[in-house]
Amino acid sequence: MNHAAETWATLVRASVDNKHPWRTPALCTQGLEGPNARHVVLRKAMPDAATLVFYTDRRSQKMRDLEHCNTVSLVFWNPKSNTQLRVWGTARIENDDVQTEQYWARVPDHARRDYATLSAPGSALNASDEQAHDMSLARQCFTVLLVQVDRLDCLQLSRLGHLRWGAQRNSQGEWMLQDLVP
Template identity: 55%
Template sequence: MNHAVEIWQTLLRATVDKKHPWRVVSFCTASAEGPAARSVILRGADVEHKRLVFYTDSRSQKMSHLQHTQAVALLFWNPRSNEQLRLTGKAYPLTDDTIVNAHWQRIPDYARKDYATLSAPGAATGAGVVHDFSLARQHFTVLEFQAEHMDWLKLDREGHQRVGFALNRQTGTWDETALVP
């Protein structure tokens, strides 16, 4: 069984199945102040190039963290199958307006308000949240994550399984190593 292929097919499935446990991901960054984790929604998976896509606000804390270092860790957990997946790699904002606009067109009107606030995410609300929809697209950012390593763990009473993967840049495939759980 090719674990890497199965993992990436599962990630691809999570981008379209809104109830899939791997759709909500722990996105972990680092800054001079230390590590930070938050939940994000998996929006896309490019199996061939080992890339994942997420959306964020350009003013969010994760964006300032990515200016410090593009190194990111992702954590997925599936309580139904008792599987954990950890990915490490680099995340960066996409700058091609054609690509970003194509993603923006997929955002329903009700969700665009998340990018239309006058204040940055995490700012104190004071008198309330004020929206300016003319600014929403300007704040919308598409983040691409390039996977470099994976660590898959399956918890099972009959015996746990764990496999580590490193991306072989020459072949574009995963070098797989069985690990002690």
């Protein structure tokens, strides 16, 4: 198995294992006010399509950033293996309503409240907001974000010597690997 295949297998594991260190990478966007990073939850990894899946609220700052520039990067860190994975790609909203409904069906009822706030995520909180939820808004605000991965960079830190490799997809969708100076 090559490095890219191993990495994708790890991403698949992280998408289903709530305790996996790669479950919550930092997503970096570029908005009108500059770079913006936040942790997101990896919901699915699709190696054959080189795509990562995340959920978000359509009213969030990241969505405004993506309207400005849909190129993103992600940083995954595993403190147990001292491995950092950096990913670059293009983000887009899942427009297939059937697919989005399938993802929505997986969201537990308690988590659906997160999409039902009357105010947008990140807006100033006032006393009425703490109790203000409209469950009819939840599905409207729920958004599936797809990141089409174009490039990977993996660094493994070790006292015996650091290892680093990079991979980029060619026009046939194959990963072209290259060893890199750590």
